[in-house]
Amino acid sequence: MANCRALRECTDQMILIQKMHMKERGFDDIGYNFLVGGDGTVYEGRGWGVIGAHTKGNNHDSLGVALMGNFNNDTPCTEALSSIKQLLRSGVSLGYLHPEFILLGHRDLGNTQCPGEKLYASLPHLRNLT
Template structure:
């Protein structure tokens, strides 16, 4: 009876992932859903608990990173065709094509079908959203998530956050800072991934976090029913520049256009539902003037 009760409690506690991931750990890898993040060193199957989409992402050490950088000089043909060069054990929403990438034979060009997809959203759809300059997870160097929880859409709530810390004004700096935030969320807080659905830099770009279709870790009590857009930086005493403000509005409106956010959504600041100063006094005062603020 005690054993049955323990099993039931484990089931209620969330995904059973990690209970039998020792085969992957022995390889120095991390188990994750291979559909959502590119693993530079490649994936190995049958080493992880969970369904067939959970695979072992091998660690890309310093040597691997250096090799990837050297291979990139031969990737221009793939980029020109709208594809991405990666080891073929990675998920490809379209098909792999040879002869368009630098590096070994198993590093090929994934040319997406109808624009491909990222976190359940076709890349072509992001491109069709007015005023949106999107950097996908691969673009900013995201780590694979430990596991994923899908979220029912459309959601009717949007929360605005700020990361605190430094702001950023170009892809390189924004990517570096967002990687740091992801590391903190995963390593220090023990979360499965970076908490936010999207982040916005003062370069006017939107950086994909968990995306529209994956449950975030941003606003206690609302993670399964809302998305969060976080401005990179501290906006306690100053407002983000106009490029960042426009980008935040663009990704929310893109969500409406794609059917991921209801047209009558309610927008709030993190502090509206929690004991926090987030998203900073100045930014909070500003978003209260937005049409959907509630």
């Protein structure tokens, strides 16, 4: 997934991801519940309360949030991490996430480098919602 930093660029990336999920993977729509652009904009994929198609075998009890970009070398920006934290807070306050949810990276559940070294290193900071 390519990095994006501006609304138009991130919107175009979102459309490419949706097309790939539908045409190549045969999904009804984008697989993630939410995506976050490099500018911090949150995009609704399947949304709250809908089973995603993001981590085979673990979709029934999880929420799929993707940060658009490749974070093996690039560090996720503060705006994007802040948006993810706010999204998780909203999920708790709306009752879609348990207050003591477990935050995992895709690599914790499958043989992948996702979400990349730099983003994976940020996950502990996202667990603290205060």
